[in-house]
Amino acid sequence: MSYLDNIRNFSIIAHIDHGKSTLADRLIEKTGLVEARDMKEQYLDNMDIERERGITIKLQTTRLKYKAKDGQEYILNLIDTPGHVDFNYEVSRSLAACDGAVLVVDATQGVEAQTLGNVYLALDEDLEILPVLNKMDLDSARPDDARAEIEDIIGLDASEAPEISAKTGMGIDEMLEKLIEVIPPPQGDPDGKLKALIFDSYYDSYKGVIIYTRIFDGRVKRGDTIRMMNTGKNYEVTEVGYCIPGTVPADELKAGEVGYICGSIKQVADARVGDTITLANAPAEAALKGYKKAQSMVYCGIFPAEGEKYENVKDALEKLQVNDAAFNFEPENSAALGYGYRCGFLGLLHMDVITERLAREFDLDVITTLPSVVYKVVMKDGEVLDIQNPSNLPPQALIAHIEEPIVKADIMTPNEYVGSIMSLCQNRRGNMIHMEYLTKTRVQLHYEIPLNEVIYDFFDALKSRTRGYASLDYEFLRYQPAKLVKLDILLNREPIDALSTIVPEEEAMAKGRGICEKLKEIIPRHQFEVPIQAAIGQKIIARETVRAYRKDVLAKCYGGDITRKKKLLEKQKAGKKRMRQFGSVTVPQEAFTEVLKLDDGR
């Protein structure tokens, strides 16, 4: 019997909130590698932001030991997956490192859009799937319905799906037994040529980049020279080992195993997820399939706020990039906001995470401009430009047409919300491809929607219209011509580049009006009248005015309470620091991000 028979490599897949991280915690606790007292809530989500939002962004991988009822000891490698649509590619690479997946379905909720999306990703990697019904400790659990949904919607046999509660630990042993039975052991030739898949990497200030890998064939040890087959770069291995969790050195890693490799690699972009590691002196013939370069879908400008140093922002962005191959940035100069950076992200969540980390981990005060997608601008002379910054849009007269990215959006919802979702999607220029009844009460809607319409607040709008019951999955589909124009905003007759946006022509009027109204609320009154205008080219399409003058006087100091008065003045002063000066007009910094949060009921 081969050592391979006692290894199981698996992921847990689930919709957000269905209990993936809690289950991972229970498994770690159960298999005794982390003392109960060291358990933090949801061990695997180790960034604060992740823990707060209940989502996983950065993967963690853990080697578990389990003594099964057959008397044998099994190595269970739990390979975590990120839990958000922005990170589909990363999810698919994690799954590629596995031989099977545990599908966690919340027995109180049933199957959701992301459940299906993740299952499809797993099926694409030929994984065996073990469905598990979670949250069985809750009174609202309806296991029979959930089982029926798994069978009807996903097509998996759920009759023997273990019923568990990741929270209380109920049913975990049965689940582990079932896991060993259902999920096949890895295959591979430890004496073949090295083929190892990078499914995650992160930067450690002592060891350099730590690569998480699954060895498919061959073996690797300290001192070997490895080669990244897609980037072609060579590195000398300084350490290999297992993730238990954390990094515990071992002599070697061999086919079927999961572990880490260090090689004094300076940034994670050099050990890109999906790349194949082989030995430089005995390379494999072909790389593993599925490698993709990271592609930014959403861009925004990040500028130092008043009083913040440009260098500090640069340092922080560089540090973040070291650990995040999907994040990129380049210098940008805005007339309104000065020197800053144009940053590219996988999606909105990715952008949120990065900007929040800038504030939290680096204590930086930055202004984030409106997110934008990448437009393909086809010029009259046939040249095609990628434009993600509205300021860079060439004059209308030179443009033949503009194409915008379209995503395929799958929305799963209880049937009573179909009407309001359809009107939402229609308002967002969505095109319904088809609709299917998954069960009597659950519907899946397939839409094609411009990404531009999804990146602002589509998800929030969807949640609020369906009281949180609908779920969304989306992925990039294609570029498609659209009638788009650049909408400029002028303050006191001066265009403010950081407020320019690219919008559909037929919506320009409404958007322009909305932005002007919003700015009117945000911009404080000045000693003079401040006109706010929205324009397409030379044509003004909307106008608002911030009236001059403002009463800003305290009639009375309460009984000699100078301290109270002083606090008010200090607050006022601090508030002013958060303002930007444009000529003689003062604009609060939040204007740049608040302005497109148009609550226009769309």
Add this chain to the structure above:
Amino acid sequence: MTEDKMDKKRGIYIHMPFCVQKCNYCAFLSFRADGSPRKDYTDALEKEIRLRADLERQNGTDKDIDTVYIGGGTPSVMDISSMSEMMRAVRRSFDIKEDAEVTLEANPATLGIKDGVTLAKLQAYKFMGVNRLSMGVQSMDNDRLHYLGRIHTAENVARDMQLIRKKGFDNVNLDLIFSVPGESGENALSDLEKILELDPEHISCYSLQIEEGTPFGDMAEAGELTEVPDEEDRETYHRICHRLADAGYEHYEISNFAKKGYRSRHNSLYWNMDEYIGLGLGASGFINGVRYKNTSDLDEYLAAIEEGRLPVAEEHRNTAFDNISEAVFTGLRRREGISYEEAVRAYLGAEASEKKDLKTADDFCDFFWEVFADARDEAREYADRGLLLIDNEGLKLTEQGIDISNSIMSLFV
């Protein structure tokens, strides 16, 4: 700068947190209370007076008192017997100067229902040494008074004023509130005329501030209250200023107007960086370079006194910058503004200014703008816009500058 201005004056503020009922706009600390809490309170207050006075004597920082101000709440709802006990305690514990200004806040219709009672109460205040009365008139329109939640009528005001004069009080302030929702500038000016007919020595005019946590605040949040637009409010304010100037009142602070010789000496302490001892619930004080504030929780206040300790909740020793900053923003409330010398002396303390060899006006000017180097450009912009006057002596707001005084003051904090 005269010698006596450099010598810090000291006053006493005593808070009486009780009212017949709470007004709709009021965010001051006051309770609608009757019966026993008042007695407990004045008893505790007497003890606090002794504690504070003992502490000052022990530290050797006791000083003669220039002004006493009994504010509220509505001090005139307090029992005469307890008030008189309390004032006796003040005089026993502190050395009140012969010519001290002693102000009592009184609300119309709280002095007495019958004229006889009112006169007797006023007589009792005289015995206590009260020589200035400040009346919360607020409006001379009965509908508006009702809307504000006041318990009195315009007729009450006229009657009280007559009795006050009869009793020989010759230093009376009347408070007026303008920009009440629904009120026009004409209404406010007509109120002012009625107040002028009563011929007070001092008038305070406050633009209504809608404060959170008051009935008006709640109404505003619910959208049930149409605030007077800022433009109208400011226009009314300036009309009031001009009308009062015509009537012979000197505009000496943003909201205060006085006939010659009748400025409020106590309130001036606040704007001159002088000292004041705050006594009673939620009272603020500034003595020996420390700003403090008493607890605003009545039970906590009573418990602290019971245990024999001062009921101080917050305490802050001013830094040199605190001093100059406060000197500037409180000084800017005065129409005469703030001189560089006064501000710099607040920063350095009197002796250090000598050591620094600051003598001429230019010395003080340079020093001042060194401290506020960051504010200089913006201050000049305000000056260019005619909102602030900057010369080689100091700074002052113009009448237009008052409208946005907070923005200007916030340059200096």
